[in-house]
Amino acid sequence: MKGGFSFDLIPSPLGEVGLVRHREGGRTLIRRIFLLREGVSTSERILKTFPGAVPSSGKRDKTGMQIKAFLAGDAVDFSIAELDFEGVGGFERRVLLADFNIPRGRVMTYGGLAAKVGVPGGARAVGNVMAGNPFPLVIPCHRVIRSNGCLGGFGGGLPMKKALLAMEGVAFDRNDRVLPQHILGGG
16 A cells, blocks of 8 residues: 555444545555445445545554444544544644544534634534544544534434434433533533
């Protein structure tokens, strides 16, 4: 994989996750994480986005093993050191790094996250960053919800978002709204 892209497919009870890596120089970094999308295989989506990417040698790295454990319900402390933030700057980077710090079992509203990065009233802009998050699961965009406690959106679908939050201990009311005790900060 000299200077190219390789990928792993990680099976889980919540669907197949794709992990794309890029090797440059002596380092291999994760360029993108793909969640299951109904109607198209994860490998097809990877190859459409990264033509020429090849399946990895089968040797899973630390992050791949952590994702597998996380999707099985284990508490995992991910590191962002393996993520390739090339092309991710400014506001988007600030939002993703703030999202990374939302602890397991807690959520924050889009508006709360916007205020945390110094852009009060920027809930919609935060939602756009979450929708384009290149590293879901490691950067836990599933932990960001609407101000009314509803889930909002998620690239892996709302059933996956709810399942991930439930695995982390987040509880919901009968209307599938996150209970207030799990919400950090203001909305």
